[in-house]
Amino acid sequence: MTRRNDLDWLRVIAFALLVVYHVGMYYVSWDWHVKSPAASIAPEPFMLLTGPWRMSLLFLISGVATAYMLKTRADGLMRRRSRQLLWPLLFGMLIVVPPQAYYQVVEQLPGGYTESYWAFYGKYLSAYNGFCDADGCLRLPTWNHLWFLPYLWCYTALAWLLWRLLPAAALGGLRAAVGDALTGWRALWLPVLLLALARLLLVTRFEQSHALVDDWYNHAQYGSVFLIGFLAAFSTAFWESLQRLRWPALLAAAGCYAVMIYSWYFAGYNDNNPPPLSLRLWLRGAWAVDQWCAIAALLGFAYRWRDADSPLLRYLTLAVFPLYILHQTVIVVLAHQLKPLHIPPGREAALLIVATFALCLGAYELIKRSALLRPLFGLRPRSAGTDAGRGTDSARSDSVYLDR
Numbered sequence: 001m002t003r004r005n006d007l008d009w010l011r012v013i014a015f016a017l018l019v020v021y022h023v024g025m026y027y028v029s030w031d032w033h034v035k036s037p038a039a040s041i042a043p044e045p046f047m048l049l050t051g052p053w054r055m056s057l058l059f060l061i062s063g064v065a066t067a068y069m070l071k072t073r074a075d076g077l078m079r080r081r082s083r084q085l086l087w088p089l090l091f092g093m094l095i096v097v098p099p100q101a102y103y104q105v106v107e108q109l110p111g112g113y114t115e116s117y118w119a120f121y122g123k124y125l126s127a128y129n130g131f132c133d134a135d136g137c138l139r140l141p142t143w144n145h146l147w148f149l150p151y152l153w154c155y156t157a158l159a160w161l162l163w164r165l166l167p168a169a170a171l172g173g174l175r176a177a178v179g180d181a182l183t184g185w186r187a188l189w190l191p192v193l194l195l196a197l198a199r200l201l202l203v204t205r206f207e208q209s210h211a212l213v214d215d216w217y218n219h220a221q222y223g224s225v226f227l228i229g230f231l232a233a234f235s236t237a238f239w240e241s242l243q244r245l246r247w248p249a250l251l252a253a254a255g256c257y258a259v260m261i262y263s264w265y266f267a268g269y270n271d272n273n274p275p276p277l278s279l280r281l282w283l284r285g286a287w288a289v290d291q292w293c294a295i296a297a298l299l300g301f302a303y304r305w306r307d308a309d310s311p312l313l314r315y316l317t318l319a320v321f322p323l324y325i326l327h328q329t330v331i332v333v334l335a336h337q338l339k340p341l342h343i344p345p346g347r348e349a350a351l352l353i354v355a356t357f358a359l360c361l362g363a364y365e366l367i368k369r370s371a372l373l374r375p376l377f378g379l380r381p382r383s384a385g386t387d388a389g390r391g392t393d394s395a396r397s398d399s400v401y402l403d404r
Helices: 005-025 054-072 077-096 098-108 117-125 144-165 168-181 186-202 216-232 236-244 246-264 277-305 311-341 345-367
Strands: none
Touching: 005 054, 005 277, 005 311, 005 345, 054 077, 054 144, 054 216, 054 277, 077 098, 077 144, 077 311, 098 117, 098 144, 098 311, 144 216, 144 311, 168 216, 168 236, 186 216, 186 236, 186 246, 186 277, 216 277, 236 246, 236 277, 246 277, 311 345
């Protein structure tokens, strides 16, 4: 067995981009937990560079990882995934996420909020429903940025059910059919068609709530790419098609990104002055092309590095999950505390990015040495085969293996 190091690298990069994206959320006009006094629409085109595809890429990689885990260590998969995903989710909701909600109330509650954090925390645990403004009431307790964990657990459970309920020959035939269908140019346009239909039919009907039970557009897009990864994981033709088409995919993604930016930000449209329906429909299609073709290009370019392992990759693959759990709370707390210093936005954003990575990686160094904290951040318990100093835990989160 050898690792799919290309997918490990892409997973690390996608989570790193998530840190940059969430720092950016502090400076754009879109709603977020805390906002910079200098927030404007100016950074929004840069935010949309990764917005359509970043989370979809993570779900696709997780689908591939699930396929290999069922092939290599199927026994106890749901027990392991529940431990890896649900314990961090519960711990995150109880300990990591509440400061985000607290500072959101402090900054955005009409009339202000002056009670202590511990007074707020008591209301948080009691599911208090009185923090309201014109847009509605804050739902407590909440998982905020940790929504990825319950979604991934549910999609993993569906894949596990397919594996358990379908005869091996039937599942193998389904994988073969998907692999054949996603060969050549079909590896680009079939997923684009699927994602375009989801966006055209569902995006205006179902607000992206990240609340799991009513989030049908997100399930349509993220569940679809997870299943593509799960079913096409073993198809050499699929991966080689993406490698051959990486340049056309990149050009298509870049072109659609340019169309979206020009048609919205440079054509004078905004939320108060939306474009006509016909243009909106075309933009939804362009979003789907950008979404999949960017993923296809990244997978295609990275495929040649599938054997490129390194000590740095082994370290980061373990560190990235604790970083994901901690990063948004670190950003929110730092951003709020830095406000009185009136640092110019560019310098402040750079400081937030560097400080977030430094604090989260420093926290990981403590977490990996603690038998109590390791499972709460998705890491395996310490064992004789775990080298905490070098990050060589044999079960990297969402690690991906490939038969030679």
